[in-house]
Amino acid sequence: MRKWGGMHPALRAVLVGAAACAVILAAGLIAGESLEDAIANAVFYALMIGGGVFFLTKRFPTAAEKLDEHxxxxxxxxxxxxxxxxxxxxxxxxxxxxxxxxxxxxxxxxxxxxxxxxxxxxxxxxxxxxxxxxxxxxxxxxxxxxxxxxxxxxxxxxxxxxxxxxxxxxxxxxxxxxxxx
The missing domain is CATH 2.30.29 (PH-domain like)
Structure with a gap:
């Protein structure tokens, strides 16, 4: 699974974001938030988490590949x-x-x-x-x-x-x- 995630960092970030969205939405609804607030929070945090995963996984290999060229x-x-x-x-x-x-x-x-x-x-x-x-x-x-x-x-x-x-x-x-x- 890790090898697949390394080959597809964008898809991995989307899947992590979707999972985070589902968990945060469920937690918001269980906590008694309104549907609109729960959706807004879930989407916001899913974008933050998915974006963070994408940029963290893309940063190191790109720099290492530049060095490898030299x-x-x-x-x-x-x-x-x-x-x-x-x-x-x-x-x-x-x-x-x-x-x-x-x-x-x-x-x-x-x-x-x-x-x-x-x-x-x-x-x-x-x-x-x-x-x-x-x-x-x-x-x-x-x-x-x-x-x-x-x-x-x-x-x-x-x-x-x-x-x-x-x-x-x-x-x-x-x-x-x-x-x-």
């Missing part, structure tokens, strides 16, 4: 083997420029993709023995999208994890010469 990718990065207290479990959103056995990672502010901080070169990248896995609820709490997967790589700085879409992970695997999938 050879850069949107990823989330973390260092799971870092010492305790060093934010090893925190995902950092950023822009990646993959190359031969390296990735240049630039942190970004949010989904507007504004660079923030210094670029870091992750060198000596190679396949780790851990297979690609799906993100879990702890990852989603840090705004990692639901359909992202996690790739584990060995680097000169230790083990790193990259969360990205499947297509992005495949591009990274090809660029760094990884044999994992």
């Amino acid at each position: 050879g850069t990718l949107v990823i989330f990065l973390r260092f799971p083997g870092s010492p305790p207290g060093s934010l090893s479990s925190i995902w950092r959103m950023g822009i990646a420029r993959p190359g031969a056995e390296r990735i240049d990672f630039q942190p970004i502010v949010d989904d507007t993709l504004i660079p923030n901080g210094r670029s870091k070169a992750l060198t000596g990248l190679g396949a780790a023995a851990i297979p690609t896995r799906k993100t879990d609820r702890h990852d989603h709490q840090q705004d990692v999208p639901l359909d992202f997967q996690i790739l584990t790589l060995d680097s000169d700085d230790g083990v790193i994890e990259i969360a990205a879409s499947r297509a992005t992970l495949q591009k990274i695997e090809r660029a760094v010469g990884s044999a994992s999938s």
Whole structure:
């Protein structure tokens, strides 16, 4: 269902708006509002909710697609083997420029993709023995999208994890010469 919603963001927004309209209309009538007031409130809030869903779902992929045209990718990065207290479990959103056995990672502010901080070169990248896995609820709490997967790589700085879409992970695997999938 999520995959279908991603392919049809306008239709998903209309369906969410219609469902919100029905729920708000029913709640208004149960609460004792007049029919005209209940309809007006339901339509108003349905338009607000449906519009919000549409614009929120269209914003991130469009920006990521623009970056992809220039050879850069949107990823989330973390260092799971870092010492305790060093934010090893925190995902950092950023822009990646993959190359031969390296990735240049630039942190970004949010989904507007504004660079923030210094670029870091992750060198000596190679396949780790851990297979690609799906993100879990702890990852989603840090705004990692639901359909992202996690790739584990060995680097000169230790083990790193990259969360990205499947297509992005495949591009990274090809660029760094990884044999994992």
